[in-house]
Amino acid sequence: MRGSALPARHDGGTAKTAHRRRSVVVRIGLLVALVGLTSGCTANDLPRLGMPTPITAQAQRVLRLWQGGWAAALFVGCIVWGLIIWCVIAYRKRDGAQAPQTTYNVPIEVLYTVVPVIFVAVFFYFTARDENYVTKLSAHPDVTVEVVGYQWDWQFNYLSGPQPDAPIVAQVTGDAAHGHPATLELPAGETVRFKLVSPDVIHAFWVPNFLFKRDVIPGRMSEFDVHIDADKQGTYIGRCTELCGLYHDQMIFYVKVVDPVTYQHDLETMKAQYAAGGAS
Missing domain, CATH: 2.60.40.420 (Cupredoxins -  blue copper proteins)
Structure with missing residues (x-):
């Protein structure tokens, strides 16, 4: 009976430990996102992120591209930082035991290749679209x-x-x-x-x-x-x-x-x- 009771207590402790780790990761992720959004910016500067006040339709398009680039960079950064922090916490060395070693994980390698290509393609599309808009000449300027x-x-x-x-x-x-x-x-x-x-x-x-x-x-x-x-x-x-x-x-x-x-x-x-x- 003593032998059968020990695994139950061990499983419960493992579950609680895993829950605490997830909680820590979520809190750190939220903190990183908050710092990224607020550092170096005042309430007035945040919408334009340091850009001058636009006074033309073309400038408005450039500003939206600038803001979108920052939002995308922050999104990617939070994902990368979150994965790094999660790996540090979830797979750190414990009790002198060596962490599991994994090589040639094809799904992960494919993911790490496909996702950046998708991001670059999206960035290129919006940049090319807005560049064409900004440089387009009107048929009848006033x-x-x-x-x-x-x-x-x-x-x-x-x-x-x-x-x-x-x-x-x-x-x-x-x-x-x-x-x-x-x-x-x-x-x-x-x-x-x-x-x-x-x-x-x-x-x-x-x-x-x-x-x-x-x-x-x-x-x-x-x-x-x-x-x-x-x-x-x-x-x-x-x-x-x-x-x-x-x-x-x-x-x-x-x-x-x-x-x-x-x-x-x-x-x-x-x-x-x-x-x-x-x-x-």
């Missing part, structure tokens, strides 16, 4: 601006349309060296086509709130569109992010987003100034 980056300032030429031979109707030239950076005025709620050109060296056109930048390369014109959100009126800073020479740091400009009525009024004023032989 505003077309030729951006000229030169050593060391910016010039913005308002064109009559997106055609290659469209004439300039208004012009804004910066003088950042004397405290007058160029200000590019754009209408809220409309699509803007940018044509980027450079007469000297490589520059880079970057507005942080666009969540997008592109090089300005001599001898080649680059194009991209943005659709500005209707509720994002305000003034935003822009910079050159390509080291272009001695006064690279002064190549700043501003993007002023106004309502369409104000934009049309100001554009007519700029057109009159340009027709009279001067740039605003």
